Amino acid sequence: MSAAPRFQPGARVRVRRADPPGHIRAPWYIRGSTGEIERLCGAFPNPEELAYSRPGLPAQPLYRVRFRQRELWPDYAGAAQDTIEVEIYQHWLEPAG
Amino acid sequence: MRQHHDMGGSPAGPVERKEHDYALWEKRVDALMVLLSARGLLRVDELRRNIEALPPDAYDRMSYYERWISAIANTLLQRGLVTTDELGRKMSEIEAREGGA
Numbered sequence A: 001m002s003a004a005p006r007f008q009p010g011a012r013v014r015v016r017r018a019d020p021p022g023h024i025r026a027p028w029y030i031r032g033s034t035g036e037i038e039r040l041c042g043a044f045p046n047p048e049e050l051a052y053s054r055p056g057l058p059a060q061p062l063y064r065v066r067f068r069q070r071e072l073w074p075d076y077a078g079a080a081q082d083t084i085e086v087e088i089y090q091h092w093l094e095p096a097g
Numbered sequence B: 001m002r003q004h005h006d007m008g009g010s011p012a013g014p015v016e017r018k019e020h021d022y023a024l025w026e027k028r029v030d031a032l033m034v035l036l037s038a039r040g041l042l043r044v045d046e047l048r049r050n051i052e053a054l055p056p057d058a059y060d061r062m063s064y065y066e067r068w069i070s071a072i073a074n075t076l077l078q079r080g081l082v083t084t085d086e087l088g089r090k091m092s093e094i095e096a097r098e099g100g101a
Helices: B024-038 B044-052 B056-061 B064-078 B084-097
Strands: A012-015 A034-044 A060-068 A083-089 A093-095
Touching: A012 A060, A034 A083, B024 B064, B044 B064, B064 B084
Parallel strands: none
Antiparallel strands: A012 A034, A012 A093, A034 A060, A060 A083
16 A cells, blocks of 8 residues: 655655654755655655554655755855755655746 | 754764674674564664664764664563563673673
8 A cells, every 4th residue: 555656757846844753764954955856766664654663554655856966055066967866755745836 | 953863964074984893792783683673573663763762972972783782672672572670680680690790
């Protein structure tokens, strides 16, 4: 049992800015940032639930999301086209314009 | 607020790349983790949650496998597979056998 994927490759998405306690798989440094879906990696039981011995179902779609380094780090000195890819579960993503 | 373990992107020193040997107890902790996972008695996500729940000073002070064994013990307690009393008595017994700590 899996949640339906909401995003297609190329879609612009924002990582939710939330700060719940527990085992969180969206790294702090990427929350609130906007990127682009690179691919759907599959669907997996939600590790944030597995961390509490619960089944984590329905499985959550996991995406590889591409961000521009320059947008993440104010003092980034590398090339403008440099990117970083982070794997993020769907429930941490929302559509961005 | 950023949790202590979630330090990606924070300033840090160079990465130390040298290999090192593992002590016997560290190999035993690794084996314990593999066996508990294989028998469905522990999920790696529970282990991570318990490592992440360590107070910042303990997180920084403890070695890799010290964090693991601490998290394994906490997971087994949370699941009710061992009790604090059983664990405490066994730890005392081993300390006495090994000449005290």
